[in-house]
Amino acid sequence: MRYSSSRGQYPPVSAAEAIKMGLAPDGGLFVPDQIPVLSSADWELMTSQNYQERAGHILGLFLEEFTADEIRDCVEGAYNSTNFDDSRIAPTAELGRQVFVLELWHGPTCAFKDMALQLLPRLLVASARKTGEQSEIVILVATSGDTGKAALEGFKDVPGVKIIVFYPQDGVSEVQKRQMISQFGNNVYVAAVSGNFDDAQNGVKQIFSDRSFIDSLAQHGMKMSSANSINWGRLLPQIVYYLSAYADLVGAKRLIAGDKVNVVVPTGNFGNILAAFYAGQMGMPINRLIFASNANNVLTEFIRTGRYDRKRSFVKTISPSMDILISSNLERLLFELTGHDALKVRAWMEELRDSGCYQVDMETARKLDQYFWADFASDDETHMTIRKIWQEEGYLLDTHTAVGFDVYDKYVLATGDQTPTIIASTASPYKFGRSVAEAILPMELLEGQDEFSVLEVLAEFTNIPVPAAIKGLDQRPILHATVTSKEGMQATVAKFLEL
Numbered sequence: 250m251r252y253s254s255s256r257g258q259y260p261p262v263s264a265a266e267a268i269k270m271g272l273a274p275d276g277g278l279f280v281p282d283q284i285p286v287l288s289s290a291d292w293e294l295m296t297s298q299n300y301q302e303r304a305g306h307i308l309g310l311f312l313e314e315f316t317a318d319e320i321r322d323c324v325e326g327a328y329n330s331t332n333f334d335d336s337r338i339a340p341t342a343e344l345g346r347q348v349f350v351l352e353l354w355h356g357p358t359c360a361f362k363d364m365a366l367q368l369l370p371r372l373l374v375a376s377a378r379k380t381g382e383q384s385e386i387v388i389l390v391a392t393s394g395d396t397g398k399a400a401l402e403g404f405k406d407v408p409g410v411k412i413i414v415f416y417p418q419d420g421v422s423e424v425q426k427r428q429m430i431s432q433f434g435n436n437v438y439v440a441a442v443s444g445n446f447d448d449a450q451n452g453v454k455q456i457f458s459d460r461s462f463i464d465s466l467a468q469h470g471m472k473m474s475s476a477n478s479i480n481w482g483r484l485l486p487q488i489v490y491y492l493s494a495y496a497d498l499v500g501a502k503r504l505i506a507g508d509k510v511n512v513v514v515p516t517g518n519f520g521n522i523l524a525a526f527y528a529g530q531m532g533m534p535i536n537r538l539i540f541a542s543n544a545n546n547v548l549t550e551f552i553r554t555g556r557y558d559r560k561r562s563f564v565k566t567i568s569p570s571m572d573i574l575i576s577s578n579l580e581r582l583l584f585e586l587t588g589h590d591a592l593k594v595r596a597w598m599e600e601l602r603d604s605g606c607y608q609v610d611m612e613t614a615r616k617l618d619q620y621f622w623a624d625f626a627s628d629d630e631t632h633m634t635i636r637k638i639w640q641e642e643g644y645l646l647d648t649h650t651a652v653g654f655d656v657y658d659k660y661v662l663a664t665g666d667q668t669p670t671i672i673a674s675t676a677s678p679y680k681f682g683r684s685v686a687e688a689i690l691p692m693e694l695l696e697g698q699d700e701f702s703v704l705e706v707l708a709e710f711t712n713i714p715v716p717a718a719i720k721g722l723d724q725r726p727i728l729h730a731t732v733t734s735k736e737g738m739q740a741t742v743a744k745f746l747e748l
């Protein structure tokens with residue numbers, strides 16, 4: 250199977266090359282030339298497989314040049330009981346009314362990014378080996394919180410790789426910061442940037458495009474790469490859990506093979522919901538993909554109207570991992586919906602770059618409407634949803650998953666649709682514990698409590714234990730204390746790498 254650039258100005262490459270390169274050199278995203286469709290024998294087999302076996306099977310369909318042993322090593326290194334606190338890896342919980350919560354946060358950082366970032370480093374190393382890469386790979390990440398820690402956990406102690414994470418000094422939560430600065434590993438580096446997330450991200454982009462810096466890395470036998478969600482190797486692991494959830498529900502006789510389901514995804518950068526779209530292309534019977542955003546709802550408007558306009562202001566919400574205005578993975582969806590029309594996609598992306606907006610053609614807008622339904626939730630609605638689901642179902646949602654529940658309610662109200670529904674749950678409630686606690690606890694209990702003691706109060710009240718990955722974080726030794734200005738980021742990289 251070959252992978253083509255969505256901008257059509259670079260020749261197709263193998264899976265290993267696509268994963269090693271991340272972004273195509275013409276600025277496009279790599280997309281597989283055909284999507285494999287699962288046979289009824291595949292589905293039957295999957296019903297009796299465990300998560301690792303399903304992942305191995307599905308990955309094998311996309312990664313033709315990888316041997317079954319290589320894939321098994323990657324999968325078992327990623328999804329095991331050292332990294333995940335539930336042996337089912339991505340279990341579903343049923344909340345009445347045929348609503349199934351797909352819990353994607355049992356990994357080492359308690360958010361769904363672990364599902365991809367535990368596997369990507371292993372795929373990357375295997376891809377580098379396969380393509381004869383001699384250089385050491387340096388992963389540079391700018392993070393607004395969740396990605397940085399998940400990437401550190403995924404890449405720590407991986408041979409042939411070094412990882413450097415920059416986070417905005419005052420732009421991440423205390424839990425997120427503590428998670429990063431206490432990171433173990435002989436190849437990990439973390440630095441705070443005095444500035445906001447945009448400063449950190451722009452700094453990383455500048456380093457990536459600095460020719461003389463790239464040359465000096467090459468002289469030291471090193472090469473930069475990225476772990477962000479444009480990499481096919483990050484999207485692919487996410488397709489697995491949707492197919493796996495469906496197989497689980499059929500296996501548990503909650504669905505009959507062939508029954509349609511809706512899938513609700515709280516969305517930021519469009520990666521997770523795009524994976525659900527691909528699961529549908531592979532034959533998972535999906536009725537509607539329900540797209541949930543917070544007040545940063547540029548994509549809600551896009552799904553409804555086919556017009557993308559990024560000229561709007563950024564809102565800080567209680568679901569910060571979805572506070573995104575520019576969604577890179579949308580380009581892959583446009584490529585798919587236009588039947589791989591790179592000319593069209595390129596024209597829209599150029600319009601976006603030059604004027605900050607574009608309008609897709611009627612046919613594409615019609616397809617958007619056919620596959621997706623979109624709405625958004627305010628912070629107040631998110632709080633109310635957490636309280637309601639806790640009181641009615643005894644199930645505790647994090648702030649991102651609650652956005653998904655709120656939008657699902659709006660969908661049912663608007664359409665009356667009773668199709669069974671899978672809601673992707675993207676983080677443990679403890680990852681965003683203060684907002685969750687504020688939604689369900691009396692204010693007096695929270696007064697004067699810091700971010701860590703709030704978690705203990707929440708655990709006592711709900712009887713749901715604090716995950717081991719977060720418990721006692723404030724007691725762990727600080728291993729990374731570097732702070733850099735925006736201008737000093739490149740020098741910081743040079744110092745870490747001893748150039």
Ligand SMILES: *Cc1c(COP(=O)(O)O)cnc(C)c1O
Binds near residue numbers: 519571675
């Ligand atoms: C990253 C993230 C999201 C958004 O996922 P996308 O793939 O960017 O749409 C949602 N919830 C949580 C908790 C996240 O960390």
